[in-house]
Amino acid sequence: MKGKTSFWMQFFALAAGIVLICMHDRINLVQWVIVFVGVMFAIPGVCGLIEALAGRNRNKGKGSAAVPVLASLGSLIIGVIMIFCPVPFEAVFVYFLAAVLILGGIWHIWVLAVGVRPLTLPGWLYVLPVLVAAAGIVILVTPVRETESIFTLIAGIALVCIAANGLFIYLASYGMRREAVVEGHHVQEEVVQEPQLQGHDADMMPAEIPDHIDKHPSVDDNA
Numbered sequence: 016m017k018g019k020t021s022f023w024m025q026f027f028a029l030a031a032g033i034v035l036i037c038m039h040d041r042i043n044l045v046q047w048v049i050v051f052v053g054v055m056f057a058i059p060g061v062c063g064l065i066e067a068l069a070g071r072n073r074n075k076g077k078g079s080a081a082v083p084v085l086a087s088l089g090s091l092i093i094g095v096i097m098i099f100c101p102v103p104f105e106a107v108f109v110y111f112l113a114a115v116l117i118l119g120g121i122w123h124i125w126v127l128a129v130g131v132r133p134l135t136l137p138g139w140l141y142v143l144p145v146l147v148a149a150a151g152i153v154i155l156v157t158p159v160r161e162t163e164s165i166f167t168l169i170a171g172i173a174l175v176c177i178a179a180n181g182l183f184i185y186l187a188s189y190g191m192r193r194e195a196v197v198e199g200h201h202v203q204e205e206v207v208q209e210p211q212l213q214g215h216d217a218d219m220m221p222a223e224i225p226d227h228i229d230k231h232p233s234v235d236d237n238a
Contacts, residue, residue: 024181025177025178025181025182026178028119028174028175028177028178028181029174029175029178029179031171031174032170032171032172032173032174032175032176032177032178033171033175034171035048035167035168035170035171035174036168036171036172036175037171038167039164039165039167039168039171040164044163044164044167045101045105045108045109045163045167046101046102046105047101048108048167049097049101049104049105049108050097050098050101052097053093053094053095053096053097053098053101054094054098055094056090056091056093056094056097057090057091057094057095057098058094059087059090060087060088060089060090060091060092060093060094061087061091062087063083063086063087063090064084064087064088064091066083066087067083067084067087068084070083109154109160109166110155110160112151112154112166112170113151113152113154113155113160113170114151114155115151116147116148116150116151116154116170116173116174116177117148117151117152117155118151119144119147119148119151119173119174119177120144120145120146120147120148120149120151120177121144121148122144123143123144123147123177123180123181123184124141124144124145124148126184127140127141127144127184131184131188134188134191134192136184136187136188136191137187140180140183140184140187143176143177143179143180143183144177144180146173146176147173147176147177147180150169150170150172150173151173153169154166154169154170
């Protein structure tokens with residue numbers, strides 16, 4: 016997982032989960048959530064539209080800005096509709112929330128299985144993603160989705176679990192990487208010290224006698 020992107024994803028999941036848990040029994044909660052999502056669509060749409068139009072004025076003749084303008088305009092229109100007409104989105108929102116839980120669980124499973132390679136994280140980290148994906152499926156295929164307070168409470172708990180599991184994955188992978196760095200540092204120190212010991216031993220070895228000098232003097236020479 017990328018550092019900053021992953022952090023903000025876990026942060027928003029935690030915030031949304033806490034809000035859904037604390038307000039799950041409020042009347043028209045889904046409508047207020049839809050309005051909030053509409054605001055989240057509208058603000059980037061306005062900012063993107065202003066930036067695209069300003070960029071087009073600065074870079075006339077250097078290329079078309081039609082795609083950014085259309086994307087920002089579409090985001091703004093969807094946001095405005097969700098803000099002022101949230102009722103038609105209520106039925107769709109349940110399926111959207113269930114899809115978010117299912118995809119969030121699958122995404123965490125993928126991160127654990129592939130995303131943190133070559134590290135191998137503990138198997139218990141798979142428990143929460145599996146439960147979150149299962150919660151999304153339960154909301155999707157059972158009558159639970161017809162009771163607003165129940166499915167919002169389940170979704171809130173699942174989002175908090177997703178955020179907590181993301182924190183566990185980060186801490187576990189950080190600890191394992193740090194241990195690997197420390198072990199690699201120790202190995203490098205041992206490799207550097209070994210030639211030094213060999214050189215020290217070589218200094219203590221007696222000097223070799225040149226070949227032109229007789230290593231075994233005869234009796235006649237001593238006489």
